[in-house]
Amino acid sequence: MLRRFHSLTGVALALGLAVIALTGAALSVQPALDRLATPAIVRGASVAALAEAVAARHQSIDSIRKRPDGSITVAFADGDIAGVERVDPATGMGLGDYRASEVSRFITNLHRSFLAGDAGRAAAGIGALAMLALTASGMVMLVRRLGGPRALFRPIPGAPAQRWHGALGRLAAAGLLLSSLTGLWMSASTFGFIPESEAAIPDVVASAGPPAPVGTLAALKVADVADLRELTFPAPGDSTDVYRLRSSAGEARIDAATGAAVAFAPATTLDRLQDLVRMLHTGRGAWALGLWLGLSAATVPVFAATGFLSWRRRRAARPRIARNVSARSADTIILVGSEGNSTWGFAATLHAALTAAGHHIHTGDMNDLAPVHASAGRLLILAATCGDGAAPASAKNFLVRLAALNDPVPVALLGFGDRNFGRFCGFADDVSAAIAAKGWPQILPMKRIDRCSAQEFAQWGHGLGAALGHDLALEHVCEPPKTFALELVEREDYGVAVGAPVAILRFRAPGTGAKAGRLPSFEPGDLVGVLPPGGPMPRFYSLASAARDGVLEICVRLREGGLCSTFLHALAPGDLIQAFVRENPAFRPNRGSAPLILIGAGAGIGPLAGFVRANQAGRPVHLYWGGRSAASDFLYERELAQHLAEKRLTSLRTAFSRGPDGGAYVQDRIAADAPRLRELIRQGAQILVCGGRDMAQAVTHALDPVVRPLGLDLAILKSSGRYVEDVY
Ligand SMILES: Cc1cc2nc3c(=O)[nH]c(=O)nc-3n(C[C@H](O)[C@H](O)[C@H](O)COP(=O)(O)O)c2cc1C
Numbered sequence: 001m002l003r004r005f006h007s008l009t010g011v012a013l014a015l016g017l018a019v020i021a022l023t024g025a026a027l028s029v030q031p032a033l034d035r036l037a038t039p040a041i042v043r044g045a046s047v048a049a050l051a052e053a054v055a056a057r058h059q060s061i062d063s064i065r066k067r068p069d070g071s072i073t074v075a076f077a078d079g080d081i082a083g084v085e086r087v088d089p090a091t092g093m094g095l096g097d098y099r100a101s102e103v104s105r106f107i108t109n110l111h112r113s114f115l116a117g118d119a120g121r122a123a124a125g126i127g128a129l130a131m132l133a134l135t136a137s138g139m140v141m142l143v144r145r146l147g148g149p150r151a152l153f154r155p156i157p158g159a160p161a162q163r164w165h166g167a168l169g170r171l172a173a174a175g176l177l178l179s180s181l182t183g184l185w186m187s188a189s190t191f192g193f194i195p196e197s198e199a200a201i202p203d204v205v206a207s208a209g210p211p212a213p214v215g216t217l218a219a220l221k222v223a224d225v226a227d228l229r230e231l232t233f234p235a236p237g238d239s240t241d242v243y244r245l246r247s248s249a250g251e252a253r254i255d256a257a258t259g260a261a262v263a264f265a266p267a268t269t270l271d272r273l274q275d276l277v278r279m280l281h282t283g284r285g286a287w288a289l290g291l292w293l294g295l296s297a298a299t300v301p302v303f304a305a306t307g308f309l310s311w312r313r314r315r316a317a318r319p320r321i322a323r324n325v326s327a328r329s330a331d332t333i334i335l336v337g338s339e340g341n342s343t344w345g346f347a348a349t350l351h352a353a354l355t356a357a358g359h360h361i362h363t364g365d366m367n368d369l370a371p372v373h374a375s376a377g378r379l380l381i382l383a384a385t386c387g388d389g390a391a392p393a394s395a396k397n398f399l400v401r402l403a404a405l406n407d408p409v410p411v412a413l414l415g416f417g418d419r420n421f422g423r424f425c426g427f428a429d430d431v432s433a434a435i436a437a438k439g440w441p442q443i444l445p446m447k448r449i450d451r452c453s454a455q456e457f458a459q460w461g462h463g464l465g466a467a468l469g470h471d472l473a474l475e476h477v478c479e480p481p482k483t484f485a486l487e488l489v490e491r492e493d494y495g496v497a498v499g500a501p502v503a504i505l506r507f508r509a510p511g512t513g514a515k516a517g518r519l520p521s522f523e524p525g526d527l528v529g530v531l532p533p534g535g536p537m538p539r540f541y542s543l544a545s546a547a548r549d550g551v552l553e554i555c556v557r558l559r560e561g562g563l564c565s566t567f568l569h570a571l572a573p574g575d576l577i578q579a580f581v582r583e584n585p586a587f588r589p590n591r592g593s594a595p596l597i598l599i600g601a602g603a604g605i606g607p608l609a610g611f612v613r614a615n616q617a618g619r620p621v622h623l624y625w626g627g628r629s630a631a632s633d634f635l636y637e638r639e640l641a642q643h644l645a646e647k648r649l650t651s652l653r654t655a656f657s658r659g660p661d662g663g664a665y666v667q668d669r670i671a672a673d674a675p676r677l678r679e680l681i682r683q684g685a686q687i688l689v690c691g692g693r694d695m696a697q698a699v700t701h702a703l704d705p706v707v708r709p710l711g712l713d714l715a716i717l718k719s720s721g722r723y724v725e726d727v728y
Helices: 002-028 030-037 047-055 102-113 117-146 160-190 269-282 287-298 300-317 342-356 371-375 398-403 426-438 454-468 563-569 602-613 637-645 666-672 674-682 693-710 714-719
Strands: 060-066 072-078 081-087 094-097 228-232 243-247 250-254 261-266 332-337 361-365 378-384 411-417 447-450 484-494 502-508 527-530 539-542 552-557 576-582 596-601 621-627 651-656 686-691 723-727
Touching: 002 030, 002 102, 002 117, 002 287, 002 300, 030 287, 047 060, 047 072, 047 228, 102 117, 117 160, 160 269, 160 287, 160 300, 269 287, 287 300, 332 342, 342 361, 342 378, 342 411, 342 454, 378 426, 398 426, 411 426, 411 454, 447 454, 502 563, 502 602, 527 563, 539 552, 539 563, 539 602, 552 563, 552 602, 596 602, 596 666, 596 674, 596 693, 602 621, 602 637, 602 686, 621 666, 637 651, 651 666, 666 674, 666 693, 674 693, 686 693, 693 714, 693 723, 714 723
Parallel strands: 332 361, 332 378, 378 411, 411 447, 596 621, 596 686, 621 651, 686 723
Antiparallel strands: 060 072, 060 228, 072 081, 081 094, 228 243, 243 250, 250 261, 484 502, 484 576, 502 552, 527 539, 527 576
């Protein structure tokens, strides 16, 4: 709901908001430029002295004014010549004619009203309201996505556009909130929604005596130029007229003969508030604030672009759900937990079949679970599993939200997973346990779907139909992922002598010269899905290279009876495969310069070697890796030696299970290095683990006593993104 509002409002108003923000950013530079161009006003100079100095140079003075840019101007008449000049606030010396900048006036009008009068002013006001709502909703979404306010400064997962959108949001939110709130106030004030100041100054009668020199008037002697807004002189020759002094303290009438303040209306709280809001919006009188607001505003076009790209990407990746009614009017809610979107395809099929059977269906992310869903008759949850039994992206907050719900709803839960993983449908199991603990009624027992099986899905559909009292035929046709061709250009073979063949395979896009294809964008740790001939389901491998390396590199262990690994191991240079890339932002080094501890075994070294290769900043990187035999399967041996020499890799600890000294495992090296590792973790190190499940488990056992003395445990490190795994 919130995301829908944020996306649609952002997409609809992007252009208008970009105009307001860019003109605002341009205007924000003005206070800093003014500060450089205008002599500073030093507290302590009296208005009387300034007026006297100015009066000495002109026959008649209309007014002395402090402009919003901080300059002091004088409107004068010398015989037939009338004009406005800038003066030095300290001496009253003339600094030349005052002329407002046409450019600045144009930009101001564009900013305030799109050059379209009152209608434009109203549109600008609506723009300020939209900016406020977008900033607030964006921050709420980011906090939810990262797992709470304390996690707000964690690395943001997702595609580059999404990451930029969130990261800029964190930087610019405070400035944008301030600008939009104050802008909204000023708009409301323009249209009379905020009452005018009620302070009224009483009518006065002047003493009508001979006017005294302006420099001698007592009430002007105690008025400071720093507080001056405007001093209007009495009309020449009219002895009943008075001086009118507007200052930050209020408005006064001053007798031209006696110099006494004959009337005074102090500034009201509303006046002061108006002044404060204007200063906070424009930065006038606070140039550093102005620049900060301007920088925040300048990010808005980048927001518009990255937001639009993320929105288009989401729309393109997910099947369209036709006739998706609002949650409030639905009798059935379908919630989807998906990382790679295939579960969304199943949800679309289920949505269409139930709608055709006469139901009113609302389908959304599992993350969107809300109290309003309890008013629907039933909840159907389709939950995929990613990582090692972990929640997929669109379901990361589900369990927390579920815990906060009280009203029971009948539920049917369908898990999507792959039997080859250790925790088959592990996340759906967690959801099932949480629902059982709440005591919510179950429409059907939980079912697990292996590798997107359309038959198993259809069977579940029959069961659901029976529970609902009508037929339900779920005929789902799995959309094959869009693949591209890759050509093997190089392979290195290891481990044959120790009975564990592993190959490093390097691919590039086929074609040469002008016909050369381009690799899609990817980073080490992302996944490549390979479709083996005759196998409908892709097999995923972690990438050891980045697209900028010019090759797509993977490390593949030959598995007995493994369709895909057998296929890949049989490839010769020049052979083609069909593949697609899937981002895996959860398994990446955090940004920054904190040390990295990379731990892996066997083919798990692939992405770790990629992280080392990508370390151009000389960040401390420590690699722990386990193989079978140094002579047979020391993967990347030469490359790692070079990285050590180039300081891309700080240290390398290897363990070989068939070593001459009886053999050791990577967890043994960790245990032996406990003090060093503890110090690195104390310095904020991030740990990235890649390899088989057993190795990963042994590593957690070895690391636990390392981190405990620091008052940490692996769950804490995991929740803050400092312990991440890619386990298979
Ligand atoms: C990186 C990765 C990790 C996975 N981990 C598991 C797992 O731990 N348990 C499981 O049953 N399935 C696992 N799977 C399989 C997915 O759950 C399965 O392919 C599912 O259909 C994906 O649905 P989605 O495309 O909607 O995300 C994993 C898939 C990938 C790509």
